[in-house]
Amino acid sequence: MTADPDDEGELQGALSALPRETLPPKALEERTVQVLRRAGLLRAPRRHFWAMGAAALVLVGLAYTAGAARSGLMGDRGPRYVLLLREDAAFHVPPGGEEALVAEYRDWALRLRRERRLLSGEELDPAALLLPRVASPPEEARVTGFFVILAGDDSEALAIAKTCPHVLYGGKIEVRRIHPT
Numbered sequence: 001m002t003a004d005p006d007d008e009g010e011l012q013g014a015l016s017a018l019p020r021e022t023l024p025p026k027a028l029e030e031r032t033v034q035v036l037r038r039a040g041l042l043r044a045p046r047r048h049f050w051a052m053g054a055a056a057l058v059l060v061g062l063a064y065t066a067g068a069a070r071s072g073l074m075g076d077r078g079p080r081y082v083l084l085l086r087e088d089a090a091f092h093v094p095p096g097g098e099e100a101l102v103a104e105y106r107d108w109a110l111r112l113r114r115e116r117r118l119l120s121g122e123e124l125d126p127a128a129l130l131l132p133r134v135a136s137p138p139e140e141a142r143v144t145g146f147f148v149i150l151a152g153d154d155s156e157a158l159a160i161a162k163t164c165p166h167v168l169y170g171g172k173i174e175v176r177r178i179h180p181t
Contacts, residue, residue: 078152080178083161086141090170104165112149117160121147141172
């Protein structure tokens with residue numbers, strides 16, 4: 001079994017990066033690598049290994065962040081609430097148009113994120129899938145988006161909801177506490 005010269009160079013580079021006092025004699029190092037490779041105990045490093053390592057680190061980071069958020073390690077200051085944004089015929093877009101409206105929601109959400117109050121938020125597609133299927137959905141205020149926030153209690157969650165730009169334009173906000181898991 002012959003080794004790829006590039007892989008040997010990487011291995012030599014990695015070994016030479018060790019502190020001087022731990023480097024084995026060059027001949028012993030080469031002989032050990034050869035014996036381990038023949039025995040199938042050491043394989044040449046793959047060129048794409050760094051990408052797999054980076055992907056693994058990202059997944060570990062995401063899992064940690066999700067677990068930390070659930071366990072309260074990320075500054076959790078109380079229970080979670082969902083703010084369901086509802087619109088009906090009373091809702092109107094401000095004179096600045098849709099862009100101005102989006103900017104207001106974004107600024108509001110960024111402020112909550114800086115305060116470590118906002119966990120997530122999304123605009124929802126206007127089309128709804130209803131069960132049981134009906135020809136047309138009821139004309140009540142439809143849910144158009146949501147935010148998940150942290151608040152100390154119900155009154156604090158309501159106070160946060162009142163600051164949302166949605167209410168300025170005739171929208172309604174349904175505030176519901178999320179049961180802990």
